[in-house]
C-alpha cells in the first residue's frame with residue numbers, strides 16, 4: 001500500500017464505526033486536502049504520515065486493510081457498513097479498514113505525534129531495521145531476565161513478533177522456549193538472531209502482494225511447529241508438542257529444541273494434581 005499511497009492527497013475520510021476511532025482531536029477531516037508523505041510500521045501498528053499528522057491503525061486479529069485502485073463512490077456512514085474507516089485519495093484509489101465478526105479490536109488514531117498512541121510509544125525496536133544488529137540483540141537479551149519465548153513476543157522489547165513467529169523462530173534456532181535469555185551462549189544468541197531475521201524476512205516475502213483473504217492461509221501453511229500440535233516435526237519427525245497457558249499456548253519439538261525432554265505443561269500438571 002505504501003508505494004501506491006505516498007504522494008497522493010487525501011480527499012475524504014469516512015467513518016463507518018465511531019468506536020474504531022480512539023482519538024477526538026485532531027479530527028479525521030483535518031487530513032483532507034493533505035498529502036501522504038509516508039507509510040511505516042511500528043510493530044503491529046501501521047502509521048500513515050499525512051503531512052506531519054499521523055493516521056495510525058492497529059488491525060488486531062479480525063481487522064484487515066483493503067486497498068482499491070478505484071474506491072466505490074458510495075459514502076460509508078456510521079453504523080451502516082461493515083467498513084470501519086474509508087480513506088479516499090486524489091487518483092480515486094483508496095483503502096478501507098474492515099473488521100469481521102463481533103471482535104472489536106480494530107483501532108484507529110489521528111495524532112500529531114505517533115508516540116501519543118498507546119502501545120506505539122512503548123514498542124521496542126523493529127527487528128528488520130538495519131540497526132537491529134546481532135550486538136543490539138545480544139544486549140537486549142542480557143538486559144532481560146526472562147524466558148526467551150516471552151521476551152521475543154514482548155512488544156515493548158522487540159516489536160512485531162507474535163506468538164506464532166516466536167514459536168517458529170525458536171524451532172529454527174533449535175532453542176528451548178523456556179531458556180533464560182541472559183544465559184544463552186554467544187553461539188545460541190547468534191543462532192536465534194539469524195533465525196529471527198530469516199523467519200521475519202520469510203514472513204514479509206510470503207505476505208508481499210497477497211490479498212488479505214489469502215494471507216492467513218499462506219501464513220498458516222508456512223508454519224513449521226506453530227499451531228501443529230500432534231503433527232510431525234518437519235525437521236526430525238518427532239511429534240510437535242504443546243505447552244498451554246491460561247489464554248495461549250506454545251508449540252515446539254522436544255528433539256530439536258529441548259534435548260528430547262518434553263517441557264512441563266502447567267495446565268496438564270495442574271489437572272493431574
Ligand SMILES: [Zn+2]
Pocket residue numbers: 233234235236237238253254255256257
Ligand atoms: Zn524436531
